[in-house]
Structures are given as C-alpha cells and as structure tokens.
Amino acid sequence: MLVNIARRLAAMLAVMFIVATMVFFLTRLAPGDPASLMLGDQATAADVAQLRKTFGLDQPLIVQYVLWLKEVASGNLGQSIFLQRPVLQAIGERAEPTFFLALFSILIAAVIGIPAGIASAVWRGRHADQVASGLAMLAASIPSFWLGLLFMQFFAVRLGWFPVAGYGDPGAGLVQRLYHLVLPATVLGIVNSALITRFTRASMLDVLSEDYVRTARAKGLPEHRIILRHALGNTLVPIITVVGLTAALLIGGAIITETVFGLPGIGNLVVSAVLRRDYPVIQGALIVIAGIYVIINFAIDVIYTLVDPRVKT
Amino acid sequence: MTLPAPLLDIENLEVTFRTEENSVTPVRGVSLRVDAGRTTALVGESGSGKSVTSLAVMGLLPRPAGSISAGAIRFRMKSGETSNLASLAPDVMQRLRGSEIAMIFQEPMTSLNPVLTVGEQIAEQVRYHTGMNASAAMRRAEEMLGLVEIPDAVRRATEYPHQMSGGMRQRVMIALAMSCNPRLLIADEPTTALDVTIQAQILALIDRLRKEHEMGVLFITHNLGVVAEVADDVTVMYAGEVVESADVRTLFRNPRHPYTQALINCLPARALPGADGRRVVRSIPGAVASAAGVSGCKFAPRCAHTLAACHVSHPALETIDGGQTIRCCRWRDL
Amino acid sequence: MDFTALRLFLKRLFKRKLVLFAAIVLALVVILAIAAPWVAPFSPTGMKVSQRLRPPSMVNWFGTDEFGRDILSRVIYGGRASLGIGMAVVLASMIAGTTLGLLAGYFRALDNIIMRIVDAMMSLPDILLAIFLVAVLGASAGNVVLALTIVYTPRVTRVVRGSTLVVRELPFVEAAHVLGVSTWRILSVHILLNVASPILVQATFIFAYAVLAEAGLSFLGTGVPPEIPTWGTMIATGQQYADQAVWLVLFPGLAIVFSALSLQLVGDGLRDMLDPKLRKAL
Numbered sequence: 001m002l003v004n005i006a007r008r009l010a011a012m013l014a015v016m017f018i019v020a021t022m023v024f025f026l027t028r029l030a031p032g033d034p035a036s037l038m039l040g041d042q043a044t045a046a047d048v049a050q051l052r053k054t055f056g057l058d059q060p061l062i063v064q065y066v067l068w069l070k071e072v073a074s075g076n077l078g079q080s081i082f083l084q085r086p087v088l089q090a091i092g093e094r095a096e097p098t099f100f101l102a103l104f105s106i107l108i109a110a111v112i113g114i115p116a117g118i119a120s121a122v123w124r125g126r127h128a129d130q131v132a133s134g135l136a137m138l139a140a141s142i143p144s145f146w147l148g149l150l151f152m153q154f155f156a157v158r159l160g161w162f163p164v165a166g167y168g169d170p171g172a173g174l175v176q177r178l179y180h181l182v183l184p185a186t187v188l189g190i191v192n193s194a195l196i197t198r199f200t201r202a203s204m205l206d207v208l209s210e211d212y213v214r215t216a217r218a219k220g221l222p223e224h225r226i227i228l229r230h231a232l233g234n235t236l237v238p239i240i241t242v243v244g245l246t247a248a249l250l251i252g253g254a255i256i257t258e259t260v261f262g263l264p265g266i267g268n269l270v271v272s273a274v275l276r277r278d279y280p281v282i283q284g285a286l287i288v289i290a291g292i293y294v295i296i297n298f299a300i301d302v303i304y305t306l307v308d309p310r311v312k313t
Numbered sequence: 314m315t316l317p318a319p320l321l322d323i324e325n326l327e328v329t330f331r332t333e334e335n336s337v338t339p340v341r342g343v344s345l346r347v348d349a350g351r352t353t354a355l356v357g358e359s360g361s362g363k364s365v366t367s368l369a370v371m372g373l374l375p376r377p378a379g380s381i382s383a384g385a386i387r388f389r390m391k392s393g394e395t396s397n398l399a400s401l402a403p404d405v406m407q408r409l410r411g412s413e414i415a416m417i418f419q420e421p422m423t424s425l426n427p428v429l430t431v432g433e434q435i436a437e438q439v440r441y442h443t444g445m446n447a448s449a450a451m452r453r454a455e456e457m458l459g460l461v462e463i464p465d466a467v468r469r470a471t472e473y474p475h476q477m478s479g480g481m482r483q484r485v486m487i488a489l490a491m492s493c494n495p496r497l498l499i500a501d502e503p504t505t506a507l508d509v510t511i512q513a514q515i516l517a518l519i520d521r522l523r524k525e526h527e528m529g530v531l532f533i534t535h536n537l538g539v540v541a542e543v544a545d546d547v548t549v550m551y552a553g554e555v556v557e558s559a560d561v562r563t564l565f566r567n568p569r570h571p572y573t574q575a576l577i578n579c580l581p582a583r584a585l586p587g588a589d590g591r592r593v594v595r596s597i598p599g600a601v602a603s604a605a606g607v608s609g610c611k612f613a614p615r616c617a618h619t620l621a622a623c624h625v626s627h628p629a630l631e632t633i634d635g636g637q638t639i640r641c642c643r644w645r646d647l
Numbered sequence: 648m649d650f651t652a653l654r655l656f657l658k659r660l661f662k663r664k665l666v667l668f669a670a671i672v673l674a675l676v677v678i679l680a681i682a683a684p685w686v687a688p689f690s691p692t693g694m695k696v697s698q699r700l701r702p703p704s705m706v707n708w709f710g711t712d713e714f715g716r717d718i719l720s721r722v723i724y725g726g727r728a729s730l731g732i733g734m735a736v737v738l739a740s741m742i743a744g745t746t747l748g749l750l751a752g753y754f755r756a757l758d759n760i761i762m763r764i765v766d767a768m769m770s771l772p773d774i775l776l777a778i779f780l781v782a783v784l785g786a787s788a789g790n791v792v793l794a795l796t797i798v799y800t801p802r803v804t805r806v807v808r809g810s811t812l813v814v815r816e817l818p819f820v821e822a823a824h825v826l827g828v829s830t831w832r833i834l835s836v837h838i839l840l841n842v843a844s845p846i847l848v849q850a851t852f853i854f855a856y857a858v859l860a861e862a863g864l865s866f867l868g869t870g871v872p873p874e875i876p877t878w879g880t881m882i883a884t885g886q887q888y889a890d891q892a893v894w895l896v897l898f899p900g901l902a903i904v905f906s907a908l909s910l911q912l913v914g915d916g917l918r919d920m921l922d923p924k925l926r927k928a929l
Contacts, residue, residue, distance in 0.1 A: 031785060137915065141907035143866075145862075230429075253774055271867055271869070274782040289775060
C-alpha cells in the first residue's frame, strides 16, 4: 500500500514538473519582452536593460528555466507586474469566492446528476432514461456564460430576487457574500451536472451487469435494495472520484462564470492578467490550479486505498 | 407405476431474445423434471441453452430482451401447492427466489459483492425472507457457514470475499443458497472454475446437503465425468433442445441419441489407443454454432449416422420404455 | 464499403428518430453556414442606425443589434466562423491525437512520456489552458484553432491509446506480426481500422466542445477579434444591451446550443450504433 502511495506521489510530481515546464516555455513564446512590458512605453533602453539584468532575463533561456524551477519548487511564484505584490498573495486574496463557487456548484451538480444517472441506468432505454440522458446532453450543450446572462437578466434584473453581480460591498457579511453566489453556482451546477449524470449512468450500468448483482437478484431481494445497496455501494467510489475531480477543475474552470457575474475570484484574476499580459500571474495561477487538481486526485486515490476493503489487507 | 409429482417439471419451454434487429430463440422444446431429493444433471456444450434454461426457472432472464415465449415451468412449493413459474407475477417470483429456489453460479470469484462481508450477504437474505432481526440473521449466517464446513465460521463471517479462496467463496455461495432451506437448488457449473481437489469437495458438499434436506438439485454441467458422479437423472441438451433424457445408469449404459453416444465416447476413460500406442481422446467434429438455421435435426450436420430425412424433418421428443426420452428419427435402428 | 453493414447502419439510424432528427438539424446548420451569402436575408455588416435594437419582427426575424444589423444574418454568417473553427479543431486534433495515441499504445517506450504529458495537460481546465495558449500565441482565429487543438489532442490520444492497447493484443494483429507485416502497416491499417469508430465518436464530441470553447474565449475577449461575427463575439458584444434587447444574446446562444446538442446527439447515436457490445446486450 505504501509503495502504491509512493508511486502515486512520484506520478504527481512528474505531472507538476511537466506543467511547470510547459508553462515556462510557452510563456516565452509570447510576443513582447517582459521587462519592457513592466516598465511601460516611456522606459528608456537603459532602464529596460537594467531590469532585464535584475530579473536574470539576460541569461540563457535554460539558465532562466532552472532558476525559475528552483523558485517554483520552493513555493515562490514571483511578483505580479501590475498588482505590486507576490503572485501567491494575489491568488490567496481571490481564493474565497472561487472556493465557495466551486463547492456550491459541485453540490448542485451532484444533487442533480447522481439521482438522474441512477434512474437513467436502472430504467435503461425507457422514457426515464431518455429524458435524463437528453437533459444531460442539453445541459452539456449550453454555454455557461450565456445561461449566466439569461439567468441574470431574468432572476436578478427582471425579478430582482438576487443581486445582479459582484460579491457584495467590501465588509459584507458571509451570508451576504454567499447570497451573491446563488445564481452563478446554479448555472455552473446545471452545466456540470451533465458530466456527473453521464458518468453515474455508465458506472451503474457496468455494475448492474456484474455477477454479484445477479447473485443479489437470485437471493430474491427487491429491486430497490439491489440498486441502492449492492449496485450503488460499488459505484460510490468512482462517482465520488469524478465529483472530486470536477470540483478541482471548477476552481480554474469557473473563469467565464466569474467574469459574467463579476465575482472577484481566481478566474477573474486570470482573465485580467491575460488582458494586461501579466505573465507571472498567469503562470502562477496555472501552477496553483494544476497543483490543486493533482493534490485532490492524489487525496482521492489515498482515501480510496484506505476505504476499499479489497486494498485494506 | 405412477411417479410422485415432480418438484420441478419443465414442459416445452421456449425462450426468446429480442434484439433491435431480430429475435433469436436460444431455447425451445425443453422438457425436464427434477424430483425432490434427487439430482438432475442438465448436460450440454456451451451455447446449448442450459444456462438460459436455468435463468428462465429463476425468473432472471435479462430484461427486457429475454422472455419465456412458450411452455410451462411447474414447481411444487413448500406449501405443497404447485404453480407455473412461467406465468407468475414478478413480485411473487421474487419472493420465491432465495427461499424456495436458490442458485449458485460458475464464478465464485465474482459472484459475491466485494464491499460487503460474507456474513452480511447471507444475513441479508435471511432477514428479507424470514423477517428475523439483524443479530439473529447474523447467527444464522454463521451457522450456515459452519454447515458448509468453513472452519472458524464466526470469524470468517466478518471477512470480505477477497480474503477467501475460490473454493471457500463457492462454499459461501452454497451457504447463502441454503440459508432459507430452499426446495430446489440450481447449480450452474459450480465447480468448473475450481481446482480438481476442491471440485470433489464441493460436489460432496452439495450431495450431502441434498440428502439431508431432501432438496432437489438441478445440476448444470458440460462435464460428463461430473454427471456420472452426482446425477440421478440426466437431460442432454443440444442447440437449445433436449435431445435425450434418462436415469443416469440407462444413459451411460444405453445412450440412444448419436450426440449422447458421441459425448460418452469423448470421455477420457473411453479413449482409444492411437497409432503410437498412446490413448487419444476423441472429439465431436464441428461446433454447436453449425446448428443455426438448420431446418431438420439440429445435430445432423455433425452426426455420423445422417440419412437424407434427417436434414428435412425435425424429429419430435419421444418417450420410450422406462421414462427415457429421445429426439432422433433413427433411434430404433441405432 | 460493406453494403450490408451500411444497410444495417441506416436501419439503426432510422430507428433512432432523435438521432436522425439531430443529424438533419446539424446538416441544415452546416448548409446554412456554407450558403450564407445566398440564404442570409441581409448583409451581416449592413448598418441601419434608424433600425437599431429592434425586437424580432417579420422583417428581422431575430431582431437587430446596436448598429441596426440583422441578427439572423449575423447568426448565419457567425456559423461560418464558429463551425469552421470547430471543424478545423476536430480535424487537427484527430490527426495529432491519433498519431500520438497509436505511438503511445504501440511503442511501450513512448507510452510513459506521451501519457505523462497528456496527464499534465488534463490537470488544467480546458478553458484555462485555452486562454493561456491564446494569450501567448496572440488572439486570432488561427491561434484559437491552434490553442483548442492543443487542448483537445490529449483526449483523442487517450481514447486511441486505450483502443490500441486492446487491439494490439487481438490475435489478428499478432498474426500479422508473425507473418512479417511491417509495424508501420500494422499500425496504419490493422489498428487504425479497428479504432476508427471510437475516434469518430470522439470527433463529434470534440466538435461540440470546440464550438462551446470558441464561444467562451471570444466572450472573454481572449479569442476571435470582436469585428469577426462568431456566435461567441455576438454574445460578448450583445451583453451590454441585454437589459433592453435580450435577443442580441438569446439567438446566437441558441445557435450554439442547437449545434452542440445535435453534435452530441449524433455522437451518442454513433456510439450506440457502432458498439458491438450493445448489439448483444439488447
């Protein structure tokens, strides 16, 4: 078991190493020199050269790469060009709305998707399946920003039930802040329920064709017990895995929804960084988001190893 | 001589599977009986329809594709009353499964739920059918594990299937099947996946339980060696049909159907010395699949005694002396 | 092509009315986009200030935008860019992903490297990776295609690698190997033919995702420049008028939903119809 965890850990580090490498070299493809970007249009050539030297930009690319990797490995993601503070701090300040948005969206998605997927698998090929699968496909075909705009128009502007945008005034209480998340979380929850519905359906169908489900039928158990105890018990772990990974992807994937609803989250930070060419922030955000995904993935694996009786011994 | 009413009496059973494009009939014209306290072996190659027959008896044909399209499955219940399982409402059938009729399967490795302890899996069935409370049902489960000769049953009841060997799991399956004292046990190739030594133990266990509980056993196998060991009566299937049935002695001494004869000749004990003096195990040329679309006798394409008529008319199942039945138009001259 | 197989396929298609309907809708949308200059009632750029922000009417079925341009015509023209970008992404990521997947599945030595990179790319949300790539490449239609191709290639690679691993163990591939058929031929003919149907299914889904992603990028202002009408840029520029003229946002969005939905329905139908397992199960 420990060997297994160690192997997972190594794979996780490998993925992070590749992400960091990719981010570094791709950023260097970008047009424009970071130093002149930082100093703006009025800078003299001498100023730029001076700054290049301070940042080590005059060194060969490979040396810069190694230095950068060292910094990243020690947890230093650099300084934002525009925000005048460390990238990690800038991300930390924006973490709360993104975290709650991802959490609520995934809860909504799971509450819709898991029962829909189960029903769809149990009544495979019947009306319930067609309706659930059809709705899942519809949800997966809706651009989240478009649904967000329509929801905002209807529920916030027309009906006035929810705030139109933002995350409350500075100093607003937690309840007030969370109230601003109802619409965006609903939109993201609906869109992401599609994936969970499909996945739940597929894994339920797999399990329902297992020999032990046939045994449960041969025992004369009622169908609901077979589904809820024998089949669902065996699909819960993969379903939780997918829910967890979707939540991880939502941390960075909520970008568009954050923009639509003007939420000051990580996604918003990334979009403004892209528009301002604040490359340290983009790089840092990519590494942090990939890191969260990889860590959640790893945590799920470890929990899985601890929970599954087949691995326990 | 009037025989006592059989425990299970299948008459002219036909099962149809409908797919999107067409429908197939993997089982047709199957008649067989199982008497209380006796073992009927259902023999045939893979694809001959034996497993489908057993699933039809259990009411477990894959839905909605599979259904019983003709025939009757008469079963005498504990109450003494006989009902036709082919026309029983699904919820009534469900209550019979596990309490009146139990089944064990070929794959002990995958037939138990990996996330529940074996004790829980047995107790669950007991609770459902008898209404016992949880702790009484668990004691019953432990008792059943003891009955199937699992040492240290109380501790093993708390184990998960993956902690047990294949033979041990098959014992658990048998304990599960026996836990509500069923009248009929269907054993679908229960020893095929096991080592030879374990096979013998499992066969002996099933036989002991049959005698002790006066239970009927429908034993499905492709292995005539096993048939000779366990069966009282034998029904031979070929390409979805019963081709011959008899008591075990008659069948081995005086097989009438060319297919049965060929099967018996294929037994290793009947192997003939080859050119180099070593004994060669024989086989029947061809495969069951060749019977698809045959209009006459299904076995004709592989039969050594075929006449022109065999390819034309489909023979009926005839009853001859001593309750033996046969489906072959040449049984008189062979 | 095997004629009976084609007939069976068509028979199955006609049994699935919804899939058939989706295929027809998809074909219509594609034809409209291609034939835009002939079918669009107005010029997509023809401004009429007197007619600005008009609601849907008999003349302008989908209404007009802030410059008085006909939204229906712009939606039809927008389909050219949106579907064109989607199509280009599908083709490019199919070619790249299939090549990488075959290499990873067939040559064990390459497997580890390729799949680690695939893992790394899949640890980032699609849209974030796309935004980053467009940011470094520069915002243009061509770079949106390139970025989305990079984003979706790993998915194809995974599917093709998985199928290749299964197929390479099948007896006929082994037999071909023993008979001295070259590795290149085994890869290109034997394995490719067998993994063709999962690739085809994947292609329809990636088409749908690419249309959605392009719209998202354009909406954020990090994709196609706003002067080119795509469904995404139309929603992006229309959102500031959403309070008074919701049709500016509504109709381009519906075009996206319809296209993505019919693509996914077709993909799902194809998977059903091409899946040999299902035939047995039903």
